[in-house]
Amino acid sequence: MTLKELLKYNEIIIQCHDIPDADAIGSGFALYSFFKEKGKQVRLIYSGRAKVTKSNLVILIKELSIPLEYVESIDAPELLITVDCQYGAGNVTKFQADNVAIIDHHQQEVTNVPLNEIRYYLGSCSTLVWLMLEKEGFRVNEHPDVATALYYGLLTDTNSFIELHHPSDRDMKDMLIHDPNLVRKLKNSNLTMNELEIAGVALLRSSYNSTYRFSVIKTQPCDPNILGFISDLAIQVDTIDVCIVYHETQTGIKFSVRSCIKEIMASELAEYVSEEIGSGGGHKDKGGGFISHSEFIRRYPAINSDEYLLTRLTKYYESFQVIDCEVYKPDLSTMEIYKKRPIMQGYVKCTDVIEKGTPIIIRTMQCDMDDLVSDENIYIVIGIKGDVHPVSKEKFLMGYEIIDEPYEIETEYFPHICDKKTGNIVDLRPYAKKCISNGEVNIYAKPLTETVKVFTLWDRDTYMLGKPGDYLVVREDDEKDIYTVNKDIFEIMYEK
Ligand SMILES: [Mn+2]
Structure with a gap:
């Protein structure tokens, strides 16, 4: 769906999810500004049991003059757009409308709304709206307040840009001209006393696996930034190599990952934990992601989130072999010779x-x-x-x-x-x-039967991941030059 398709409607209401966060408000505000400029009659609203009270959001709304209204009911508009959430889902009050559209970055859970743009792999809804606006020729940087709101939406949804999932998230972060003073002010009004207490309580009840030296910590529902705050603290504990801190809401499980050992990249573990039921990513040391509630229930009907994370982590540790090129002796008798096509x-x-x-x-x-x-x-x-x-x-x-x-x-x-x-x-x-x-070089190769992490000759700190089905490759003229090649790429690039 493009924004152009929505321009045939004149009376438009943009709705954030209940208890809106900075991402919902930022992306809603950007859409509001776009439709306003196009001469539409437009409102930006949210509903639910509680009004916005968090101080960073109150400051955001005031400083950028965001016309966000709290409503208990509305007259059915010509078009209702839900942002950062899906019409009919549990986290957004359902209002009647002649037409409905969805713009969201969570796993798709609503399938009966044909007008939708859902890209679950993006780190924020702000990124999605930014891409959609740029596509329509709406230059966000010419609207400084909108640029700052989108920037802050991505910042809060990705734990201060630590858990960026997608290159488009990085593009937006680099391109937007934002107000650094306001962003600094917002960052420092981020936690409430209640959230500080939530962090304290969570730290009292952590699970610890002494064999693999990992910790899993559950918090009460709170601002996602608390997860980063707690995991940054936990990873400093001498006996903890890896930790996951998470909470559960109506829509799913939001989690942060930290690692301080080179054999495990937080980004890769975040992907592993959310595989097929959500999305995750980040960097070497810090990562995070989101697991969709409905996908989780569908795939794992019999276990709760704590059991899932503990068993999934244990399984992860048992799933891979580390290959260090400096010391590994490949068994060439089990491999075959290939050449590049x-x-x-x-x-x-x-x-x-x-x-x-x-x-x-x-x-x-x-x-x-x-x-x-x-x-x-x-x-x-x-x-x-x-x-x-x-x-x-x-x-x-x-x-x-x-x-x-x-x-x-x-x-x-x-x-x-x-x-x-x-x-x-x-x-x-x-x-x-x-x-x-021209493919002059021959290689030895074999398909992998288990996950390997290869520390290659040219990168001693970051491993190359090979999954079952991918190929382990050794250069014929240099047995220490070992790496992995993705299955699909290998089959296209090489022949026996
Ligand atoms: Mn979001």
């Missing part, structure tokens, strides 16, 4: 996109590659899934044949380059040209 890939010469000497981030669906500086010696090879490998000019010219045609692939997110100095973000799509690997 001449497959079409894409490439971009770094300095064609961004001036030499600029510090950059390469952003892909999989990760942000930091610590790079634009240089004419860097070629960015773009794989068939939008994955990226920076290589030196010398290696590139040796291993690939160049074809002077645009490189186009179907992918949810085409790689971008971010200029770290200006915050500018450049889509690589218009720059990408075709190239074909």
